[in-house]
Structure formats: structure tokens, C-alpha cells
Amino acid sequence: MRIARLPLILWWCATLGVAFVAAALATPRPAADAAPASPVTVITIEGAIGPATAEHVRRGLAHAQRDGAQLVVLQMDTPGGLDTSMRRIIRDVLASPVPVASYVGPSGARAASAGTYILYASHIAAMAPGTNLGAATPVAIGGAPEPAQPPARPGRPAQPAASGASEPAPPTGPAPTVSGQKQLSDAVAYIRALAQMRGRNVEWAEKAVREAASLSADEALAQGVIEHVARDLPELLTQLDGRRLEIEGRALTLRTAGAGLVREEPDWRIRLLAVITDPSVALILMMVGIYGLFFEFSNPGALVPGVLGGICLLVGLYALQLLPVNYAGLALIALGLAFMVAEVLMPSFGVLGLGGIVAFVLGAVILIDTEVPGFGIPLGLIAAMAVLSAAVVIGLAGMALRSRRRALVSADATIVGQQARVVSVNADDAWVEVAGERWRVRSPAALQVGQTVQVRGRDGLVLDVLPIDKPQGE
Template identity: 85%
Template structure:
């Protein structure tokens, strides 16, 4: 009986050792894969389509649980309104955003510099550059001229990289440009202070249009990383801690899957129609289509296509910085050219319309941002095409007026008719397939051939052209 407790103690010991050994031998549970990283590509000039593309990318990243959004940029700049919309979306995004200027050879100029400063992480590929963030004055010079010195000495020349101010008309253009410059400086300074980046160089990029290479930007604290491609960047920022909306977030980006945000058909369509050249062409096609429809009611195709093109063109123009004086000149020019076709004025209206159209097209887009101008070659080609259409239609109208009338009631006089019925005072005759009432000083008979020699309203005056044949009288 004394051995029984000893045996039980050994059994319990062996059981505990077995359990502990089995637990130690079991493989550890596999770690969960890192959340994906969403990549949104920004190429070319930044406009309404770019802003919509970025907004959708941030929305999809939040919906799909992405841990990071990477904006891969190669842009010369763009519209101020679209840039600010992108920055607002970045600042409001619960998913951190990293801006990456790449691949090698890319740039983030003007609006791209502001977006990079607004991002939580800033990185560049070797061989890239950023900067030249001086705002382009709408409809004027990129930078206002400095005020004259009080001592009477001439003002210093503009800083390197800034364009010479063009002559301007209107009230206080220098004050207006200075306000725009001060606003841009304050905006980029606030972004630099928010992200802890080089504030002095940010102001220099705006005031002096300064630029930096990737290595220089890293050395001066403008960016945090230089990486040759996206996988290298994700490996470098792995483990980085970020403060997002008051909460601390640690990135686990090493080996994370890259999900590229592709623009859908609506963004592609928006990118096409918001090109100023395309918008101008759509407007012209729309107006000419409606003109041909009104000139030939029932054709349908010109009216339908013209209405669609005109609405698309107007929608695109309301998204762009349009000079409404230019738009009015274009509309006036097209109206003059249409009036030249309807009532030829020996070229006065047509020539005036072409001049108004060219002037309006030149000043239509109220900005000098790269990628948002209308090429002069396109304006000249459209003016020549419009002139050819006006001249061709006018020549056709003049030739048609010189021809003899071959249809309508004006051609009834002088034609032969056949008597259909004979009444007491009037008869019914058939002329060119039409039934008319007729009167004659001589008695008429059914089937007789008569000549129309006059008309009184809806009554024709006729006379026999040949004596009544016996066979006709018998019938």
C-alpha cells in the first residue's frame, strides 16, 4: 500500500512532462501576412481627373483595409484647385500616404512638390527632382515684379528660375500677384511644419522656384528616403511609426502585396474631355451639329451628336480655369460664321467670326500651367477649317439662288394641266401631280389639256392648248 502513492506520483510527473514536451515540440502559429499597399500613379499634368483618381484610390484603400497608399508621381504640376483637393483628401485620409517620385527620370514640380510635402512619408528615386513651386498667375505672369526701391535705385532682377513678368492691364496686377505668392508660401510652410520637413527650403521653392535632386532633398530634410523602386521603399519604411488622427500606427510593409489602382472608364473619359483642346473641339462640333440640324430638320444625327458634344464640352469647361471673355468671343465668332451662311454679307460676318474665334481660343484657358494650354497650331487649323466650311456653304447658297425655280407653286404658271372635273363656274385640273381649282373664259371639258397662264390665290387661270379631240369628247 505504501508503493501506491509513489506510483501515482510518478504517473503524474510523466504526464506533465509529456504535455510540456508536446507543447514545446508544436510549431508556432504562422504570422498573419501584412496588409496590402495600394499604389496610385500620377502621371502628367494634375487636373480634375487626377484628383478624382486619387480620391477613389484613398477610398478603396480604406475599404479594403490597406495599411498604406503610395502616390507614385511624375508630374510637371497642374491646376491649383485640383492640387488642393488632393491635399485635402490626403490630410483627411485614415490611411497613411507616402509620395514617391519615381521611377528614375521622373519629377514632382510645382503642384507635385506641395503634394509631396503634404504626405506622411516623402521619398524619391535616384535621378529625380522636385521643386519649382512658384505659382503661375492666372492669365498673367508666373511671378509679380518686386516693388521699386525707396532709395531710387532700380529694383533687383527676378530670382533665377522665375519668368520675367509680362505686361498686364487691369487694376494693381502686382498686388494681386503678391497676394497669390504669399498665399502659396503660407500654404507650403504649413504643410512643412505639419510633417516636420525643411520649412526654409519649402519657402525658397515657392519664392525662387528652387529645385533639388533626390540626394540633395534627402540631405536637406525635404524627404525621408531615397529608393530605386517601390519594393525597396517598402523595405526601408518597414517598422516606421506614424501618428494618424491621434493614434499610433506601425507599418509592416516588408513583403507586402502591391495593389495598383487602375482608373475606371469614367476617370479616363474625364481625363480626355478636360483636355482644353478636346473641350474646344467638342464645343465646335456641338455648335455645328446643332446648326446643321436646324438647317435640315429631321436629319437627327447632327442634332443628337451635336447636343452630346456641346454638353460634354460645357461640362469640361466648367471644371477648367476658363476666361469667360474668351468663351464669349468663341460663341460670338461661331454665331457670325453661321450668320454668314444664312445671310451672306460678302465675307464681312465670316471674317469677323474667324477673328473673334481665334482671339477667344487663344485666351480661353485662364492659366499658363503646363499641359493646360491650347496649341496655336490647333487654333489655326480649326480657324482654317471653319473658314472653308463658311466659304463652301456660302458659295453653294449663292449658286442655288441663281438657279431657276424648279419646285413649289411658283412653277405652276406656264405648265400644262389636265382637266379632271368641270363645274358650273370652275373646274378641277391636275398640274405636276397636284389638284388645283381652275377658271377659264372658254368652256372646258373633262380630259382636256389646258395651259396655266395666271393665278389668283388658290385658283388658276387656264386656256385650252388644242381643240378638243372627238375621241376625248366621246369618252
């Protein structure tokens, strides 16, 4: 009986074993065994966009690709910047294999002018509550664009538009020049192309350029300019989790919920570039360089002014070639400094010095050929540098004048008329000591050692002397 039950017990044991194995295989793995989400790189853009900002973004995108980041977030708070730097950033964003999200934040931030273009170029656009974007009209253009039709004459009603709608009021500002209109048309075409590429509101993009329109975060979301409104970065990453994107012909899905944030900080080279590309700093470096070389040439062998001057001049010129420089202003600055140096070398009773100061001030005022905030040279700095240059010129000229009035300290004027003491008398010649030096002398009377004589003249290396006291013993 027990033997008959043995196969049944074995069958039940095998069945239970299979069930346990199947349950173990069907049980999901713990979350700790799941692969961690790829990090998200955060690049901060604050202040005016310039060469240092463009280099910072380029390096950040390269590091994100190297480190395997799944997303790059450009957190922006900018009033705008240089057109060349903005286009460098946009080219890098469009060529990046890692998707880029532009986030205007934190609350109170803005993405004006160049920031609007960068937001339109990004794969994802987001803003924090209380932020705004827009006002993307090129600042180098003065006034509003030309009206489509000429304004109505006084006392004559405006003609209706062809579509039957009332004609808008003509702009009050001056019409742009031909070059300004070309620049405006180029800016409009550029932002329209970016909007079409990313599927965003094309009409408002053009309006932001032509009319300097701006939008708040909620209005931008309602009009299809951005896709997300988030209070902070963690909330934005939560909203982006699971979103599908197509980058360079390949589809990818973001897994940003709980992903780690890696902030890309500028290194010392980018910080140094940010300092020297400040127009005020570049102008100061150039002036220090020119004055350093001037002092070195005036006093050969000093070395320190020449070394520092050469370094400052090269660094200043390097910074200026990265900025939108008006070369007429640069030429006026160089001419002004040359006049001030010439005033020291060949005094012209202030004519060259005054002309140099005027040329320097005019050149510094028109040096930077842009109205972008943060890239101008303060008038106070220009005035201070002009006063300092004038003080240097006046001081050097005064030193030169005082040196001309001093008595000669070399040649015959320092020897003739002095008294000397005879130190040696031989059969053929006699020697005296005058002004700490030994000279051979000749005299119409016999000389003795210790006798005092007076120098009457010099003939080559021989002094003509005349005794002024009697020889000892007489």
C-alpha cells in the same frame, strides 16, 4: 520490491508529461498561423495633375480605408498641375485615416510644382535614385519676386545688407504684380505650413517656391526634405517596416515587409473625366454642340444633329467649369460662332464671317487662364478649327446663294405657260391634268376631252386656258 518501485515510476511519468506540455506551450507557432500583413495600396499619378487626378486619388484613399490597407503609396511622376486639383489632393491626404507615403519613381521621374506640395503633405516622403523635385513657383506669376532693396544705380556700388553680408544680385526678371505677389506669398505660407506639420526642411520648401529650386534624391535626403531613397516599391516597403506613425491621435506601427501590393486603377468614369477635361477636347465638344444645334434649328426634324449637339455642348461646358477658364475668352468664342452663324443666315459679303473667325481665334487663345504644362490649347488646333469654321461658313453661304439663283419650283410660275390635256368636260366645267395634278379650267372656247390647251393664268383654284389645237373631227 516491485510494489515499492511503483510510486517512483509514476512520479517519473508525471514529471515527463509536465515537461512535454510545457515544451509544447513554449514552442512558437508556425509562420503560417500568423496573421497576414495588411495590404498596401498604390495610386499612380502620371502627367499633369488635373480634376481627373484629384478624383482618382480621392477614390483610391476611400477604397484603401474600406479595404483595411495599412499604407497608401502615391507613386508620382508629374510636371505639376492645377492649383485647385492639387489642394483637393492635399486635403484628402491630410484627412486620410490611412497613412500616405509619396514616392517619386521610378528612376527618371520628377515631382515638380504641385508634386512637391503633395510630397510635403504626405506622412512619408521617398524618392528613387535619379529623380528630382522642386520648381514649385506658381506658374501664373511672371518673373521673379521683387528684391528686398532697389538695385544699385549704374556706376554706384551696391549698399551692404544690414547684417553685414554682401547683398545678393537683384533678379533679372520683371517684378510681379500686386496680385502675383499675393499669390506667391500664399504659396510660400502654404508649403511652409505643410513642412512644419511633417517636420521637414522649411527653409528649402520656401526656396523651392520663391526661387524655383530643385533637388535630386540624394540631396533631398541630406537636407531633410525626404526620409527614404529606394530603388523600387519593394525596397521602400522593406525600409518602412517597423516605422511608427501617429495618425489622428493614435500610434501605429507599419508591417510592410512582404506586404501585398494593391494597385488602384482608374475606372471608366475617371478615364472619361481625364479626356473631357483636356482643354482641346472641351473646346471641340463645345463647337460641335453649337454647330449641331444650329443645323437642327435650320432643318427642324433632323433630330440627330440636335441630340448630338445638345449632349456635346453640355459635356463641353461641364468640362470647362472644372478648368481655370478665362470668361472673356469664352465670351469671344461664343460671339465668334454667333457671327459665323449670322453670316449664313443673312450674308454680309463676309464681314460677319471674318469678324466671327477673328473673335473665335482670340477667344481660343486666351480661353485657359493658366500656364501649367498639359493644360494649354495648341495653336495648330486653333488654326485648324478656324479654317474648318470658315470652310463651313463659305460652303453654307454658297449653297444659299445657289438656291436663290434657281428657278422657282412652286406657285404660279410653275403652272402658267405649261400645256395640259383635257381629261373631263361636263355641262358646267372642264378639267385638265397639268404637272401631275387635276385642275378645273375655264376657256373662251368649247373644250373636248383629249384636247391640248395652254395655261394662261390662275384665279384661285381655277386655271384660265386657251386651246392650242382644234377639236377632233373638225
